[in-house]
Amino acid sequence: AQSVTQLGSHVSVSEGALVLLRCNYSSSVPPYLFWYVQYPNQGLQLLLKYTSAATLVKGINGFEAEFKKSETSFHLTKPSAHMSDAAEYFCAVSRRSNDYKLSFGAGTTVTVRA
Amino acid sequence: NAGVTQTPKFQVLKTGQSMTLQCAQDMNHEYMSWYRQDPGMGLRLIHYSVGAGITDQGEVPNGYNVSRSTTEDFPLRLLSAAPSQTSVYFCASPPPEGQGTAFYGYTFGSGTRLTVV
Numbered sequence: 001a002q003s004v005t006q007l008g009s010h011v012s013v014s015e016g017a018l019v020l021l022r023c024n025y026s027s028s029v030p031p032y033l034f035w036y037v038q039y040p041n042q043g044l045q046l047l048l049k050y051t052s053a054a055t056l057v058k059g060i061n062g063f064e065a066e067f068k069k070s071e072t073s074f075h076l077t078k079p080s081a082h083m084s085d086a087a088e089y090f091c092a093v094s095r096r097s098n099d100y101k102l103s104f105g106a107g108t109t110v111t112v113r114a
Numbered sequence: 115n116a117g118v119t120q121t122p123k124f125q126v127l128k129t130g131q132s133m134t135l136q137c138a139q140d141m142n143h144e145y146m147s148w149y150r151q152d153p154g155m156g157l158r159l160i161h162y163s164v165g166a167g168i169t170d171q172g173e174v175p176n177g178y179n180v181s182r183s184t185t186e187d188f189p190l191r192l193l194s195a196a197p198s199q200t201s202v203y204f205c206a207s208p209p210p211e212g213q214g215t216a217f218y219g220y221t222f223g224s225g226t227r228l229t230v231v
Contacts, residue, residue, distance in 0.1 A: 009154065034219045043204060043222040044157075051218070090156060092219070100145040100164075100208060101172075102220065104156040 004093050006105035014113045019063075019078040021108050023091030026072065033074040034092040034102070035065055044090065050074060061085070086112045117141070120205050120223035127195040127230045135190040135226050137205030145208055146188040147220075150174065150201040157204065163188055195230045202227050 007022040025031060033050040048059025055067045061084075065076045074091060091105040121136045139146060147162035149172075159172030163182040177199055179191040192199060206220035 004156075006156075032219075036219075043224045044220075045222075046219050049219050092157075101147070101159060101162065102157075102206075104149075104158075106154055106156040 004105035012111045013081045019081045021076040023074045025093045032094045036090045038088045118223040137188045139207040143208045148190045149204045197230045200230045
């Protein structure tokens, strides 16, 4: 079974500062990894995904994440925060093959200070 | 646009009442799933289906029933609602580019916010 741990339930950053959201996973096999974003009162939207093509993955809205197998991590970063980045972010993991089940982390809420 | 449609968006139930949350997808994928979202707990899998006539339990199945008579529809039933079932419910299915051997995550419905009083 796989599980996902997101370090920090709340992150507060200044506008223009680096956004760093941490995600660690446990998996018996190399996984599929995802980051989703949820804006207030909305559904979840895919930010980016790792499916073994490249360890550094670029997503939408300037976000990127790096898969580090040795650290079992998939941290999400954005060099310069914008007010519109205020949202809740979820890391999720699935095994390879035809297992479509996703396990989600508890989520990290990002607030951006002007 | 291909996607997942959930109804209703909001619902208030009294304890003991029953209801069905509807979910329909037009992406023609065999896999569909229901999650509940609670503060500080992320999304937890309730039930999932790998095709018409095939369903299975997820992490938190108690109090919920599902069926899958067609590829498109995957309703979630609460037989006797309890306050602990107050939550936001999401239906999800892989998008068209996630067909075959690749898995590219889910397309989510917009959610159903359920309050049980």
